[in-house]
Structure formats: structure tokens, C-alpha cells
Amino acid sequence: MNKKDFSNLEDQIMSTVSSALKAIDVANLKRDINDKTEETLSQFKSKFNEYSDKYMRLNKKSKNHISNYISKKPAGSVSGVLYIVFGASGTVIYGSSVALFLIANSLFSGFIAGSQVVLGVLVLFFVGSIGLLLKGLNVRKRLKRFKTYVRCIDDNSYFLIDDLARFVKEKKSFVLKDLRKMIDLGMFLEGHIDEEKTYFIINDEVYGDYLNLKREQIAKETNKKKLKEEIYNSGNEEIYSTIRIGRNYIEEIKAVKNELYREEIAIKLDKLGNIANEILSQVEKNPKKISEVNKFINHYLPITMKLINSYKELNNQVVQGDNIKNAKIEIEKSIDLINNAFENLLDDLFEDVVLDISTDISVLKTLFKQEGLGEDDFK
DSSP, X not given: OOOOOOTTHHHHHHHHHHHHHXXXXXXXXXXXXXXXXXXXXXXXXXXXXHHHHHHHHHHHHOOOOGGGGBOSSOTTSSHHHHHHHHHHHHHHHHHHHHHHHHHHHHXXXXXXXXXXXXXXXXXXXXXXXXXXXXXXXXXXXXXHHHHHXXXXXXXXXXXXXXXXXXXXXXXXXXXXXXXXXXXXXXXXXXXXXXXXXXXXXXXXXXXXXXXXXXXXXXXXXXXXXXXXXXXXXXXXXXXHHHHHHHHHHHHHHHHHHXXXXXXXXXXXXXXXXXXXXXXXXXXXXXXXXXXXXXXIIIIIHHHHHHHXXXXXXXXXXXXXXXXXXXXXXXXXXXXXXXXXXXXXXXXXXXXXXXXXXHHHHHHHHHHHHHTTOSGGGXX
């Protein structure tokens, strides 16, 4: 393998790290931050960030006016009013009739033949009228919530069901049932709820993209699991353990990036996480490469994580003086250096692939020349 000159890589990183840590010392803010971020918090934020990134792609791809995907005359617009009118009228009429009948029957006992039957019929109609009135009120309330959902969703292609629940001040389970009912009634013409019951998706196009992403994710997870099983079953548990350590560092980087999403360094950390993830993916595909990235996982990543956590600690300070600002600048510079070094390492891992491609091309050229199909043969 034609290795690039990485002999001074560690010295470069350590030099920049040293500058950053000195700046932190000046601010008297250097702390021991080697402890990992809580595992559950990291996993939650990582998962949420993964889904958010995917749904952001969907939202950018298809953002249409919501009026195209809702009924012009949603269920309850007319029926709800009719239920209320007939229910209220019946309640008043039959309620009054029941009351008058009871008064008359008490004053003129036995005067009305079959009074019990008549009373039963009147009560039945009275109860039915109350039922119509209550149904009308419920239908109108559902219509009002529908308009609230539409106003909340606005022109987004999807929306968090939790946010909808907070908006209408109802439990998530109630909103899920409510949305399903509205979809069944055709109030949302192309509405869908994702499998995780996390998002309400407004149209078929975005839901189709969601299903494609879901299939891609399942395939990706299946391949990862297969690769990990192959590594584990190969008898080399040390390789699997080393890769798992690297993955944990990547999760920590993502967790801090999520906390610093408003800072410029978040872009650098996103790039760092992607590069580190690609390096580990290459090792999973070819476990023989583990010896080339051992130092990356066991040495460079821990140092990098220490810097990132230092930046988070500095950024959380209420007063941002010159010393803190300078320390943050030094750390940002070191992240740029680390990204560049990791890119070179990743590129180096592809050297065998490039060599195989070059070999295949050379073989093809030789065969073409032997068959008289080379460029010179046509001149």
C-alpha cells in the first residue's frame, strides 16, 4: 500500500490541540471532560437528528400549498349544522311534550288511554334528539380542530404529531385517533401517518418518499448487521470491539453537534462525523484495514472528542470574554486540521480500490490492442 506521509500527522494535531488547551487555561476553564455524554441522551438525539435530516429532505423536495390536499367541503360543514338544528329542535319539542304529558297524566290520572305507550314514544324521541344534538356538537368540534390542524401545518409537507397535540391542547393518542378519522372521512385527501406515529404527512408524494427512505434504511441496517455478524463470526472479536468504540465516539460528536447547531462549528462537526463514519464503514467492509485505523479510533478520536467537549464547555459560559473567544477559535482551527487529516486517511483506504480499477483498465487496453481495437489501429 502506497501510504501518504502521516508521520507528522500526530505532531500537527497535538500542536494545534496544545494551542487550544493553552487558550482554555488562560480563561481558567480547562476541565476534565473525558466522561462520555450519557448514552441514552446521545442515542435519543442521534436518532432524532437522523429522522429530522431525512424528513427535511422530503420537505424541501415537495412543499405544496395545503389547500391542494384538504377537502373543499370537509365532513361536518353541513351535516354538523343539521344535526344541531334537528337535535336542538327535537330536544325542545319532545322534551316539552314529555313534561306536559307527565303534568297532564298526573292531573288527570287514567284520562289518556295507553298513556304509558305514548310516554315511552315521546321519551324515545327526546333521547334521540339529545343524541343528534350531541353528535352535531362533536362534529362541529372536529371541524374546528380540523381547521386548527390546517392552520398549524400551514404549507409544510409533514408535521410532528406531538406539536399538533400541543397546539390543540390534547393528548397525542387523541390527536392520532382524530387524524385517522379525518383521513377516513376524506377531510385530508392524501393524509398519512408514518409507522412510528411521529409525523403526519400531508400528501402521497412525500409519503412515497418516506416509504423509500424507510426501505433504504432497513436495507442499510440489514447490511450493517450482516457485516458486523461477519466480523464477529470471523473470530476476531477485537475488531468488532474497536469499531464499536469508534461508533460510540461518532454518536458523541453528533450529540454535541446537536447542542451547538446554531454555532459555525456545527458544520465542521457534521463533516467530521461523516468522515469518521465513512472510515469505519470501509473497515467494516474490509476488516483487514483495521490495523490502518487503530490509531484513528484509539488515539485521534479521543483527543478530538476532548476538544469538542472543551468547546461546548466554553460556549456554555455566560460571559464570552476575549480569552474564551480565542480558545474557541483555536479549537475550530484544530477541527479543520483534523478533518483534513481524516480525509487523507479515508482517501488512503481507497488506494487498493483505485489500484484494482487501474489494473482492470490496463488489462482491457491490452486486450483491445491484441484484438486490433486500440486507438492506434484506427489511425
